[in-house]
Amino acid sequence: MASPAIKQESTQPPDKNRHLSWLWSEYSVIIAFVVIFVLASLLNPRFLDVNNQLNILMQVSIIGIVALGMTIVMLSGGIDLSVGSVLALVGVVSILSLNATGSILLAILTAFSVGAFAGLLNGLMVAKGRIASFIATLGMMAGARSIALYIADGGSISGEVTSFTAIANSELWIIDYPIIIFLVMTSLVYVLMQKTRFGRYVYAIGSNEKAALLSTIRVDRVKIGVYSLAGLLVSVAAIIETSRLNSISSSSSGQAYELDAIAAVIIGGTRMTGGRGKVLGTFFGVLILGILNNMMNLMNVSPHLQGFVKGLIIIVAVVFQKRE
Amino acid sequence: MSGNYVLEMENIDKSFNRVPVLKQASLCLEEGEIHALLGENGAGKSTLMNILGGIFPADKGTIKVNGKQVEMIDPRTSQQLGISFIHQELNVVADLKVYENMFLGRERRNRLGLLKVEEMCRKTSEVLAGLGVEIDPKAYVRQLDASYKQLIEIAKALLQDSKIIIMDEPTTALTEHEVHRLFTLMKNLKAANVSIIYISHKLKEIQEICDRYTVLRDGKIVGSGRVADQNVTAITKMMVGKSVSEERFVHNHAAGRKMLHVTGLTSAGRFRDINFTLHAGEILGFTGLAGDGRTELFESIFGFNKTSSGSIEVEGRSVPINHPKQALQAGIGFVPKDRKENAIIKDLSVYHNMSISALSHFERMGFLQPNQEKSRFHHFKEALNIKVHDPKVTIDKLSGGNQQKVVLAKWLEVDTPILVFDNPTQGIDIGAKREIYQLIVQLAEQGKAIIILSSEVPEILKVCHTIHVMYQGEITAKLKRDQANEDEIMKYATGSKREVEHIG
Numbered sequence A: 001m002a003s004p005a006i007k008q009e010s011t012q013p014p015d016k017n018r019h020l021s022w023l024w025s026e027y028s029v030i031i032a033f034v035v036i037f038v039l040a041s042l043l044n045p046r047f048l049d050v051n052n053q054l055n056i057l058m059q060v061s062i063i064g065i066v067a068l069g070m071t072i073v074m075l076s077g078g079i080d081l082s083v084g085s086v087l088a089l090v091g092v093v094s095i096l097s098l099n100a101t102g103s104i105l106l107a108i109l110t111a112f113s114v115g116a117f118a119g120l121l122n123g124l125m126v127a128k129g130r131i132a133s134f135i136a137t138l139g140m141m142a143g144a145r146s147i148a149l150y151i152a153d154g155g156s157i158s159g160e161v162t163s164f165t166a167i168a169n170s171e172l173w174i175i176d177y178p179i180i181i182f183l184v185m186t187s188l189v190y191v192l193m194q195k196t197r198f199g200r201y202v203y204a205i206g207s208n209e210k211a212a213l214l215s216t217i218r219v220d221r222v223k224i225g226v227y228s229l230a231g232l233l234v235s236v237a238a239i240i241e242t243s244r245l246n247s248i249s250s251s252s253s254g255q256a257y258e259l260d261a262i263a264a265v266i267i268g269g270t271r272m273t274g275g276r277g278k279v280l281g282t283f284f285g286v287l288i289l290g291i292l293n294n295m296m297n298l299m300n301v302s303p304h305l306q307g308f309v310k311g312l313i314i315i316v317a318v319v320f321q322k323r324e
Numbered sequence B: 001m002s003g004n005y006v007l008e009m010e011n012i013d014k015s016f017n018r019v020p021v022l023k024q025a026s027l028c029l030e031e032g033e034i035h036a037l038l039g040e041n042g043a044g045k046s047t048l049m050n051i052l053g054g055i056f057p058a059d060k061g062t063i064k065v066n067g068k069q070v071e072m073i074d075p076r077t078s079q080q081l082g083i084s085f086i087h088q089e090l091n092v093v094a095d096l097k098v099y100e101n102m103f104l105g106r107e108r109r110n111r112l113g114l115l116k117v118e119e120m121c122r123k124t125s126e127v128l129a130g131l132g133v134e135i136d137p138k139a140y141v142r143q144l145d146a147s148y149k150q151l152i153e154i155a156k157a158l159l160q161d162s163k164i165i166i167m168d169e170p171t172t173a174l175t176e177h178e179v180h181r182l183f184t185l186m187k188n189l190k191a192a193n194v195s196i197i198y199i200s201h202k203l204k205e206i207q208e209i210c211d212r213y214t215v216l217r218d219g220k221i222v223g224s225g226r227v228a229d230q231n232v233t234a235i236t237k238m239m240v241g242k243s244v245s246e247e248r249f250v251h252n253h254a255a256g257r258k259m260l261h262v263t264g265l266t267s268a269g270r271f272r273d274i275n276f277t278l279h280a281g282e283i284l285g286f287t288g289l290a291g292d293g294r295t296e297l298f299e300s301i302f303g304f305n306k307t308s309s310g311s312i313e314v315e316g317r318s319v320p321i322n323h324p325k326q327a328l329q330a331g332i333g334f335v336p337k338d339r340k341e342n343a344i345i346k347d348l349s350v351y352h353n354m355s356i357s358a359l360s361h362f363e364r365m366g367f368l369q370p371n372q373e374k375s376r377f378h379h380f381k382e383a384l385n386i387k388v389h390d391p392k393v394t395i396d397k398l399s400g401g402n403q404q405k406v407v408l409a410k411w412l413e414v415d416t417p418i419l420v421f422d423n424p425t426q427g428i429d430i431g432a433k434r435e436i437y438q439l440i441v442q443l444a445e446q447g448k449a450i451i452i453l454s455s456e457v458p459e460i461l462k463v464c465h466t467i468h469v470m471y472q473g474e475i476t477a478k479l480k481r482d483q484a485n486e487d488e489i490m491k492y493a494t495g496s497k498r499e500v501e502h503i504g
Helices: A002-011 A016-043 A050-075 A083-101 A104-127 A133-151 A162-169 A177-195 A197-207 A209-214 A219-245 A257-267 A279-298 A303-323 B045-052 B075-080 B098-102 B117-130 B146-159 B176-191 B203-209 B232-240 B294-301 B324-330 B350-362 B370-384 B400-414 B430-445 B457-463 B486-493
Strands: A156-158 A247-249 B005-016 B019-030 B034-038 B060-065 B068-070 B083-086 B164-168 B195-199 B212-217 B220-226 B258-267 B271-279 B283-288 B309-314 B332-335 B418-422 B449-453 B466-471 B474-480
Touching (some): A016 A279, A016 A303, A050 A083, A050 A197, A050 A219, A050 A279, A083 A104, A083 A133, A083 A156, A083 A219, A083 A247, A083 A257, A104 A133, A104 A162, A104 A219, A162 A177, A162 A219, A177 A197, A177 A279, A197 A209, A197 A219, A197 B350, A209 A219, A219 A247, A257 A279, A257 A303, A279 A303, B005 B045, B019 B034, B019 B045, B019 B195, B019 B212, B034 B045, B034 B203, B045 B083, B045 B164, B045 B195, B098 B117, B098 B146, B117 B146, B146 B164, B176 B195, B203 B232, B212 B232, B220 B232, B232 B486, B258 B294, B271 B294, B271 B449, B271 B474, B283 B294, B283 B430, B283 B457, B283 B486, B294 B418, B294 B449, B332 B400, B350 B370, B350 B400, B400 B430, B430 B449, B430 B457, B449 B457, B457 B486, B466 B486, B474 B486
Parallel strands (some): B019 B220, B034 B195, B034 B212, B083 B164, B164 B195, B283 B449, B283 B466, B332 B418, B418 B449
Antiparallel strands (some): A156 A247, B005 B019, B005 B060, B060 B068, B258 B271, B258 B309
């Protein structure tokens, strides 16, 4: 029994170097965030302005909430390409419901049920239909967008109940509601993933699905839950998006949101194949994307070039994560 | 005789996770001979051959081909030296055509870089005709029988003008008629000065076809010589060693009440008409060769695969099991084989791997209680002698034996009255093996009903009260421990003898 004992010794970080690499592998995204933050504040003095800071948070809140759901899906080993289209569909249907009933509560409930239902369908396709998540959600992406376009006749729909706009346009002290909702959602998802059975199961399935099944986890049910939850979080984002301008465009709302959300999750250090990653990582990933956008706007970089920078950051982030 | 070797492997050492698998192993191969490489499962045969095939490097030792020392860096180097490896699990690509498989990786092309399809097809037909089979070179491999897939692998080796061919249990998937064809073919190859290393458990075949033999046990060479000079018993003794029968962990037991009763369980293509009964306090062993269906059988009983007919009764109640969770609720626990693929969740910590199947034990108001997980793990750490410095590390950082103990702890935490262990000591060192045997016996003494699946007969003999032998999906023998010995079990496992005697 000497050999395993020796092995154990060697897994201990004996020197400083190993300690640093541990710090880097666990918190690389936070370090990257700090570096970018400091860099941004040196490059442009206006960056540190409180209003600008709140502005960044406000701008990332919608993508941030979508990215939380994406994190759960990707931790389970899947991907959800349908988030942007589902967001548009949820927005369109909930505005219709709002205009028809005049009730904000009903509009919100409608939003939740449409989003969760779309997610449920994704989950059923992936878990029961054994369709690769990429394909299943690609189908949902096309389908949901098409239905949104059909219902809204290709255009935008505006709300007729003005108090609906209060959801996204009110402030608590100086902090906008969407920021608060984003922060609350982040903490809820964090608790769900770290402190509950569901979260543990999601990590297990993403890491080794067969072993998870043989550990008597109801893999199918957990997966259905994962996609439904992602759909539900898209509903929350859709309500904010719709309420902010009191209207939703069936053609352009939510366009390419899936890419931003996936980018944030990847920058946040979640592994593409699942099983490894952190909700907090995604939170900082979202903030990094937000700061980059903000900086480029402040420095008058052409909006056409902004995608290039974003792409570069994603690739650099993944290259660094591969190192470990 | 000496100086005529096409291959000399000398003093090869190899360890995995610091567990030595090969110790000073040597193997010499003459030109134009069929050489049997013998040993029990886990003796190190495959490791030795994988080193020769360039799959992984040796830690120490030299390899000489035609008297010249060579470095086996990768499979390609090995192939270029004229060594072909026909694996037990067939390495053909089912979605490609026959000729595409034959030329995979060394396609013939014309000057424009386009494939010379007709030439490759012609060549394929030629080689296959030489083997006495006619297969359309343009047929998809998917549509062929297993035995033909095997022939394609052999044909591929011939195509590459291999001087040394390694065959790892080539006859397991073949019918008797096909085995004869293979043997004729091997004799032809021998006449053409090709050397063959033949790995098999079937001693009858060895006597029929092989010239010389080398026996491995626990990673060491324990014997080698001419097959004609030895009888089967002597070779078997070499394979098994003396240490086996000396040490039996299990004592006589008073059989308790009926825990698990399986009748007529059948799953098409996997197993047929399985009947057995398991009592509390009993350790029941299932053994057989590769492809005997025992793993599939218990994966079905555990709800991982579907069964087509038959019934499973737990403590007298018939239970429908379509999902592992239902098996657990019925009281069946299952420690699967191939730990890395089936049992450990490598991104979760040691703590979390222990608790994953019984999270309800660690919950309060819907939230997990890490402190309870910790204290429970420390209980198992003491009880099972798990060596881990910091259980917060992911489980893949542990050695094989300690990983397995964590997996056992997981099932002890679930605490089902019936426990199935599939190959519980796979890839772990002798010390940990002993501890696991002792634990299993101890569990039985506490009144648990236990089933062990293992291809290692000595292991089964050590710990089981009753032994079931399986052959191609059927139980061919049910033996009491006192009646069983390795030879007897091998006869049933290879299908050369069968009985259907019902006991218990």
